[in-house]
Amino acid sequence: MSNIFCSSIGKKLLMSLAGIFLCVFLLVHLGINLMLLRNDGGEVFKLCVEFMTTNILIKIVEPVLFLAFLIHMIWAAILQVQNWMARPSKYAVTNHSQSSFFSKYMIHTGIIIFAFLVLHFVNFYFVKLGLTSPAQGVNPVEGEHDFYNMAINLFTQPVYSVIYIAFFIFLGFHFNHAFQSAFQTFGLNHKKYTPAIKFIGLAYSILVPAGFAIIPIYFMFFWK
Amino acid sequence: MxxxxxxWRQDGPEAKGKFVTYQIKNISHDCSFLxxxxxxxxxxxxxxxxxxxxDHDCREGICGMCSLYINGRPHGNDSGITTCQLHMRKFKDGDTIVIEPWRAKAFPIIKDLVVSRTAFDKIIQEGGYVSINTGGVPDGNAIAISKVDSDLAMDAAQCIGCGACVAACKNASAMLFVSAKVSQFALLPQGKPEAKERVEKMVAKMDELGFGNCTNTGACEAECPKEIKLTNIARLNREFYAAKLS
Structure with missing residues (x-):
């Protein structure tokens, strides 16, 4: 029998596994970002960043993270193209069937997330790699990456902060369907537990984006 | 009314189709759509x-022949029914009704509103059956089956293969159909011996025929005239993983 990941169900399984891994990663990311809100001149945040950039375990997980991003995006593109090809002639009347609203726009919210990811990489990760340079006055110590001041520099720019918050709203839309959909793909649909999974998905899709969005709001309006 | x-009028599979407008008067509100x-x-x-x-045959909602995508919904503006059970009282006097065929690469148009659903037959041929040696009628209680499982199997077996799930799905996916056909056997002891081969071959055929991939939108469940549940798709996924990993 052919390989599991060549089938439609197998491709979706791979994409869902990568997606759930990214959800877990984002929780860690949020935890570290929230340290920016501590009024300690970025002491704890810098410690977290140092841990994330030097710890051997994190260094091992880092390539897995990139692989998860790649798998999630590439398989999404493959499945989406197949889905478009499955209906070459469209209906004249838009479909009125009752279905989950956000599920209809996963590829659109996905593309927005990808666009932001590129921006995020240019602003942070590429700076770490030395491919792009940080904003002026942000990197006072040679050889160190001052992510704390880089973040503050961006979050005090209203245009960047608005883009950042808008992105997280779209990310919330994406999660709203993605989380519970992944469990359905895993084959986990249960009378008792599925409502709980849907609730956790809804809570995640609201609380995680809200957690990230609080940070630029704080730096724009309350930070002195 | x-x-x-x-x-939608189309002379043949290769012909170019177009919408043609007709006026129809003095229709009784008790009249069925067909x-x-x-x-x-x-x-x-x-x-x-x-x-x-x-397409039409039994006109009592059990054969799965009638189709029609009416005003943006397979089988029209009602739930749990086929087009033959849709009545004109569901519309308002003077309404404009747009009637299209099922649209999917795997369901090519034969003529006008008639599509070929042979793709479903091909999927069934891959294992949507139980191979048995027929003989005398076995004792009804010889194989114990729980009421829960027999009810779920019978619910799945209600699928009439009309194709509304494919028509409603934004991806033209046949997962609800295949999941019902796999589930009706997966839940019963008679279906177990061929379960692995069945699910692998039916999914492979579904992929080969050009149906889209399920993105769990739920439109299929909402439009299924037999109200087949999405839980069947989860079961299909479980059966598929179990088959591939065993």
Whole structure:
């Protein structure tokens, strides 16, 4: 029998596994970002960043993270193209069937997330790699990456902060369907537990984006 | 009741289709949707015009032959019914009704509103059955089956293979159909011996025939005239993983 990941169900399984891994990663990311809100001149945040950039375990997980991003995006593109090809002639009347609203726009919210990811990489990760340079006055110590001041520099720019918050709203839309959909793909649909999974998905899709969005709001309006 | 009908007309599989508008008057509100189309066809035949081709057979909601995508919904604006059970009282007098065929690469149009659903037959041929040696009728209680499982199997077995799930899905996915056909056997002891081969071959055929991939939107469940549940798709996924990993 052919390989599991060549089938439609197998491709979706791979994409869902990568997606759930990214959800877990984002929780860690949020935890570290929230340290920016501590009024300690970025002491704890810098410690977290140092841990994330030097710890051997994190260094091992880092390539897995990139692989998860790649798998999630590439398989999404493959499945989406197949889905478009499955209906070459469209209906004249838009479909009125009752279905989950956000599920209809996963590829659109996905593309927005990808666009932001590129921006995020240019602003942070590429700076770490030395491919792009940080904003002026942000990197006072040679050889160190001052992510704390880089973040503050961006979050005090209203245009960047608005883009950042808008992105997280779209990310919330994406999660709203993605989380519970992944469990359905895993084959986990249960009378008792599925409502709980849907609730956790809804809570995640609201609380995680809200957690990230609080940070630029704080730096724009309350930070002195 | 009077209606304006916009109907997809297409002379053959390769012909270019288009919408043609018809006016139909004095339709009883107790008339079924297909009876309304019958009346339209009688008028067209009287005028020596080609009648509209559409699929139908039992006209009591159990054969799965009738289709029609009516005003943006497979089987029209009602739930848990096929087009033959849709009545004109569900519309308002003077409504414009747009009637299209199922649209999917795997369901090519034969003529007008008739599509080929042979793809479903091909999927069934891959294992949507139980191979048995027929003989004397076995004792009804020889194999114990729990009431829960037998009810779930019977619910899945209600699928009439009309294709509304494919028509409603934004991806033209056949997962609900395949999941019902796999589930009705997966839940019963008689289906166990061939379970692994069945699910692998039916999914492979579904992929090969050009159906889209399920993105769990739920449109199929909402439009299924037999109200087949999404839990069957989860079961299909479980059966598929179990088969591939064993």
């Amino acid at each position: 009077d209606f304006t009908l916009k109907i 009876e309304m189309l019958d009346q339209l066809n009688e008028q067209l035949v009287d005028k020596i015009e080609k009648p509209v081709c559409f």
